[in-house]
Amino acid sequence: MNNTKILKQTPSQTAGPYLHIGCIPHQIGINSSYSKDLNNLVLANETKGSRIEICGKIYDGNHDVIKDALVEIWQVDSNGHYKSRVHNNSNSDPNFNNWGRTSCDLETGLWQFHTIKPGIIKLTTRKILAPHIWLWVVARGINKGLFTCMYFCDEKNLNILDCNLKKISNSTNINSLIADKVEDHKYRFNIYLQGDKETIFFDI
Amino acid sequence: MDKKNRDLNYSIYPSDKNIHPKSFTPDYKSSILRSPKKSPLSIKNIISDLSGHIFEKNDLGSLDNDLIKNYCKNSEPIGERIIIFGKVLDENSKPIPNSLIEIWQANSSGRYRHNGDNYNAPLDPSFGGWGRCLTDNNGNYFFKTIKPGAYPWPNGGNNWRPAHIHFSVFGLSFLQRLITQMYFEGDPLISICPIAQSINNKNALESLISKLDLSKSVHMDYRAYKFDIILRGEKSIPFENRK
Ligand SMILES: [Fe+3]
Numbered sequence: 001m002n003n004t005k006i007l008k009q010t011p012s013q014t015a016g017p018y019l020h021i022g023c024i025p026h027q028i029g030i031n032s033s034y035s036k037d038l039n040n041l042v043l044a045n046e047t048k049g050s051r052i053e054i055c056g057k058i059y060d061g062n063h064d065v066i067k068d069a070l071v072e073i074w075q076v077d078s079n080g081h082y083k084s085r086v087h088n089n090s091n092s093d094p095n096f097n098n099w100g101r102t103s104c105d106l107e108t109g110l111w112q113f114h115t116i117k118p119g120i121i122k123l124t125t126r127k128i129l130a131p132h133i134w135l136w137v138v139a140r141g142i143n144k145g146l147f148t149c150m151y152f153c154d155e156k157n158l159n160i161l162d163c164n165l166k167k168i169s170n171s172t173n174i175n176s177l178i179a180d181k182v183e184d185h186k187y188r189f190n191i192y193l194q195g196d197k198e199t200i201f202f203d204i
Numbered sequence: 205m206d207k208k209n210r211d212l213n214y215s216i217y218p219s220d221k222n223i224h225p226k227s228f229t230p231d232y233k234s235s236i237l238r239s240p241k242k243s244p245l246s247i248k249n250i251i252s253d254l255s256g257h258i259f260e261k262n263d264l265g266s267l268d269n270d271l272i273k274n275y276c277k278n279s280e281p282i283g284e285r286i287i288i289f290g291k292v293l294d295e296n297s298k299p300i301p302n303s304l305i306e307i308w309q310a311n312s313s314g315r316y317r318h319n320g321d322n323y324n325a326p327l328d329p330s331f332g333g334w335g336r337c338l339t340d341n342n343g344n345y346f347f348k349t350i351k352p353g354a355y356p357w358p359n360g361g362n363n364w365r366p367a368h369i370h371f372s373v374f375g376l377s378f379l380q381r382l383i384t385q386m387y388f389e390g391d392p393l394i395s396i397c398p399i400a401q402s403i404n405n406k407n408a409l410e411s412l413i414s415k416l417d418l419s420k421s422v423h424m425d426y427r428a429y430k431f432d433i434i435l436r437g438e439k440s441i442p443f444e445n446r447k
Contacts, residue, residue, distance in 0.1 A: 005297045006295055006296065006297075006437075007293060007294075007295050007296075007297055007434045008220070008223060008295075008407065008408065008411065008434060009219070009220045009223050009224070009295060009434050009435065009436060010382065010384055010411055010412070010432075010433045010434045010435070011223045011224050011225065011384065011403045011405070011408040011409070011411065011412060012224045012225065012382060012383060012384055013225070013370075013383070013384045013385040013399060013400075013402070013403070013412070014232075014234075014235075014383075014385075014399060014402075015370065015372070015383045016370060016385075016399075017318075017320050018308060018316045018318040018320065018321065018370075019308070019370070019372075019383075020318065021308045021316065021317060021318050021332070021333060021334050022306045022307060022308025022334050022336075022370055022372060023306055023308075023372060025334065028319075030317070030318075032332065032334065033265070033267065033268075033274040033275050033332055033334075034265065034268065034334070034336070035265050036263075038259065038263055038304065038306075038336075040257060060237040060238050061236070061237035061238070062237055064237075066238070068320075072378075072381070074256075074257075074378040082255040083255065083258065084255030084256075097257065098255070098257060099256070099257035099378070134378065136378070136381055138383050139238065140234050140238075141232070141234030141235045141236075141237070141238030141239075142227070142235070142238050142239075143224070143225040143226065143227055143229060143232075143235060143239075143402050144219075144224050144225060144227065145381060145382075145383060146240065146244075147244070164247050167247055168245055168247065171245065193237070193238050193239065193240055194237065194238075194239070194240065194241055198240055198241060198242060199240070200242075200245060201240050201242075201244040201245070202244050202245050202246075202247055203218065203219060203243075203244040203245065203246045203247075204246075204247055204379060
């Protein structure tokens with residue numbers, strides 16, 4: 001690799017207010033020429049795992065709800081596996097996509113996904129990651145997509161063992177990463193861009 | 205080193221803080237209330253985060269990358285006909301195949317086909333303003349489109365966006381996910397646009413400006429502009445030291 005030319009990353013720019021026409025036109029009722037939106041979190045009957053709904057709103061520094069954001073998620077299947085192009089993983093659930101995206105509702109700002117509860121990731125015999133879902137948020141006014149990570153309030157015993165949560169156990173607002181349970185199988189994960197409740201974002 | 209441990213040491217170069225815009229850029233007013241006050245926390249990524257969604261050729265339609273044709277009604281859209289082409293590479297100069305690219309843009313008069321856009325300029329009945337494609341085995345992509353117009357936007361002053369096309373790029377990994385904007389060589393609005401200027405690095409902003417390339421143009425039909433996209437690179441060898 002010694003002769004490889006190192007290039008500079010392309011800088012990020014805000015997605016602006018009109019991202020819907022490029023990313024999820026059908027979802028907001030645009031008469032698009034695309035046959036379908038690419039927002040792939042579709043559960044088949046055969047998909048393994050317990051069905052859950054996750055939802056939330058995103059708040060700005062005035063505590064106003066942001067209605068024009070796009071949220072993408074990335075999570076393991078019920079057995080703790082990602083599908084991967086980079087690393088073959090034949091153990092992953094062929095009926096689960098790992099990835100999904102949605103826009104916030106243009107009137108209420110609510111985003112939601114129907115997915116499955118992610119499994120535990122076993123890194124080594126002693127290191128684990130508790131069930132979690134990565135989120136990536138873009139919108140007008142956000143210059144570079146924000147990564148955050150949602151854990152589950154009903155997995156306290158596993159959250160304590162989670163390698164990533166351990167690394168940041170001293171940070172304030174660590175609770176910003178734990179989703180509330182609204183009802184059975186339904187979790188709420190609000191995101192606060194600023195203020196007392198500012199969500200923890202990650203540089204991963 | 206056994207395979208499992210080697211995989212755990214796979215990792216991706218960090219997001220370059222000298223290149224990307226800061227989150228709080230007050231000249232761009234919308235960033236004031238939408239920028240986290242705390243810096244993002246660094247946690248070293250692990251193998252499981254180095255994967256990303258796999259898109260298939262048949263997810264896309266055959267005209268999805270042709271914005272001249274993909275919303276065309278009776279006659280083709282009005283405006284300057286252009287080709288946008290380039291490569292998606294990682295920092296190691298390695299081409300990234302099979303990466304989804306999505307674009308969206310205003311029409312030739314600067315108006316988006318979006319309910320939120322109230323600009324007086326007319327909609328073009330034959331122009332949607334969106335396109336998508338997958339990169340080929342060598343990381344190449346291209347779109348046919350109409351050169352977008354500049355448009356005014358509310359930012360507290362007499363602000364005009366330079367002509368630009370929004371790009372959403374997937375790469376191979378969720379960590380490579382990028383949304384950006386491509387500009388056009390020679391546009392005087394770039395140097396006074398608060399969004400373009402949110403990038404506080406001359407070379408980095410320059411890398412978003414596409415260059416006229418007549419070698420790829422179509423005789424008597426399309427001019428071509430070249431725009432390469434560089435995503436975070438995977439450290440493919442454990443313990444490799446960066447030059
Ligand atoms: Fe725009």
